[in-house]
Amino acid sequence: MGTIKEIKFKMLSPQMIQKLSVMEVTTSEVYDVDAYPIDGGVMDPRMGVIDPGMRCKTCGEKLGECPGHFGHIELARPVLNILFLKEIKTLLTYSCKCGAILAKKEDIAKKPLKISSLPPMKVCPECGEKYEKIKLEKPSSFYRGKTAITALEVREQFEKISDSDANLLGIIGGRPEWMVLTILMVPSVTTRPSITLENGDRSEDDLTHKLVDVVRINKRFADNLEIGAPDFIIEDLWELLQYHVSTYFNNEIASIPPARHRSGRSLKTLSQRLKSKDGRFRHNLSGKRVNFSARTVVSPDPNISINEVGVPDRIAKELTIPIKATKLNITELQKYIKNGPNVHPGANYIVKPDGMRKKIIDDTKEMILEEFKPGYILERHMIDGDIVIFNRQPSLHRMSIMAHTVKVMPHKTFRINLCVCKPYNADFDGDEMNLHFPQTAEARAEAKELMLVQENIRSPRFGGPIIGCDQDYISGSYLITKKDTVFSKADVAQILASAGVENVELKKDTYTGRELYSFVIPKSINVSYRSSVCEGVDEKDDDYVVIKNGQITQGAVDDKSISPFKGVLLDTIDFECGHAAARLFLDQITRIISEVMARKGFTISVGDLDMDASVDLEIQKHMDSKFKVVEKLIDTFKKGKIDASPGRSQAETVEDLIMIELNNITNDVQKIIKSGAKESGALIMAKTGARGSIQNLAYMSGMVGQEAVRGRRIFRGYKNRTLSHFKKGDLMPLAHGFVRESFKEGIGPLGFFFEAQKGREGIMDSSLKTRVSGYLQRRLVNALQDIVVSEDMKAYDGTGSVVQFTAGEDGIDPSKSDRGTLDRTIHV
Ligand SMILES: [Mg+2]
Ligand SMILES: [Zn+2]
Ligand SMILES: [Zn+2]
Structure with a gap:
């Protein structure tokens, strides 16, 4: 086979177009009364066949054999x-x-x-x-x-x-x-086939519509030229011809209104066929449709492993895998044939050694069972334990596509463990995911060894866990392992049983939560670190986690231990005991937590936001005093006595100083709320890192504070003021987006107005950012896709040239490292 070195595009000469053409299109009529294509029209059968049974008038071949032939239009005047x-x-x-x-x-x-x-x-x-x-x-x-x-x-x-x-x-x-152009090439009818609708009507391709327009105007133009029509008519027609030829090439030219269908839809002409996401290149050449795949909504199932995916039985009956019959497996395969296509572990087809396929239906079942023997291939249903590839778009990183083992289940959704939500970035507000069923032994082995969920616990970005527990699992962990939590022997037995923990001997009458938790930590684990609930110094028992020989001797387990990104305990188990142990730990601990949470109950309510009256008083007093500081600053500025910072004007300097004061209010209020808040579900969630933060609590029960737009106070609005409620030139906090109220007490109209400005900025930001980063991602992927790290740890491009002599400049694969390093250090 030869190698293509380069491709050059050239223009076609009028002579060449003439030579390639088999006919001139002269009439804008398309079909006659009998719905037969008119000679010299744009659907003339000399340009190819699109109807089965007809023969091409140029080459004499049938549909599928005739490649189609070009025609041409002689333009009345050049365009x-x-x-x-x-x-x-x-x-x-x-x-x-x-x-x-x-x-x-x-x-x-x-x-x-x-x-x-x-x-x-x-x-x-x-x-x-x-x-x-x-x-x-x-x-x-x-x-x-x-x-x-x-x-x-x-x-x-x-x-x-x-x-x-x-x-x-x-x-x-x-x-x-x-x-x-003096002559216009007309693409063959096979390039723009018409579709026959159910009612027998023909629906023509957009290109055909456009060509009819060109021919019609061209004809009228030629006629007018011949009779010597006045100049202004000629000019109009010439412009019209130019318009139709232009939109035939590209119907999205900025200054031309696009040619439209009667329905108002704009026509898809030559450029639109090639360009952008659903053009020929990205849709038909870079992208391909796949078989053996399924798509449906995902929903959570805390009782399946992170390695598993729950597949609806109706999907399992549709997706099959070819299994070659041997002496050893024939009895098993015969069972599948007996079940047929409609009963679950069944089969849909057999393939004879000569390649003949036979569909298994009730009528043919007996016959097929009789002839089925070693050497035949059976296409059996997907069953429990099969390896599948699972994906959620947008596939932005490696963990967006991972392999799972199948668990066939009733109902219509894919079920996933909650720990794999993070890598897929999935939630359950209607997200859909795709499932692919690898067909060959090689593909299955590769998926299992490289893509299985447990092999992807460690992220190739930062070398720490990306799969772990979050939200309720964190609050639950904390409630189990905080000081003084005790479980009875019976409870422990039931909880462990529900989590599938086996072979434990319960000798004591009561167990602390930490002892319960330790049942699923591998015995070889020795690690200590500060927990998230720890503030400042490690004072209280909950603050510092110590695990000796797999036993938690002190400390509360929160997001610092088991969450994605931070989880030190999870990280250590994965590092020291392997991916399988980390997977088992996650499977078991999440079930223990679910069970305990179901028994204890956990909730938040507005009541969690109630503060003592003294807290509110303190906040108001604090704000008043800071406002006075700001007032003084403004005063000094108006007298012109502010020392300008280097490179900044006096006005800019005073603005900076005001911002610092106002930000201090936010920080101080946060501290007041933190010390004033009573123990509650909301506080536990904030402190353990399960959900929300002290800042969120402060917004709700303290004050909202400064609303910043583009990192500055708000100055937009009327001349020299944000709203007509303020004096011109007023620099005080309330006139520029500072909101004194809290969300719980309710913010006033002015605060609401400023809050809306900030909210809009956020919405614009996120929508613009996704678009920009999506395009950047596409370009990076296209540029880097053929770079490969070889076994010699060098990075090569598609031509075999070395891109990096040591891949990544340090030769370390982060997903096989400890946060980018090779020597184990606990990262706290
Ligand atoms: Mg969603
Ligand atoms: Zn032909
Ligand atoms: Zn000249």
């Missing part, structure tokens, strides 16, 4: 090719009416790509004609000075340019005058 507008403008600018070039050839040769930076000569060196500026008026009219240049004149001028001059001006692979 510009809209795709070459830029080139036409350059050529008009740098050439004279006589065909001479209006720049020194040496100068152009010096910078062939940046010709526009060269000023054209004022006078033609050949004929002495004065140069006048060439202007392009959108969409496609050119002017020399103030006179319009017709396409015909453009063409005549371009014809005079010599080949070498054209070449110099960047026209490679053709004559410049070919950019002005």
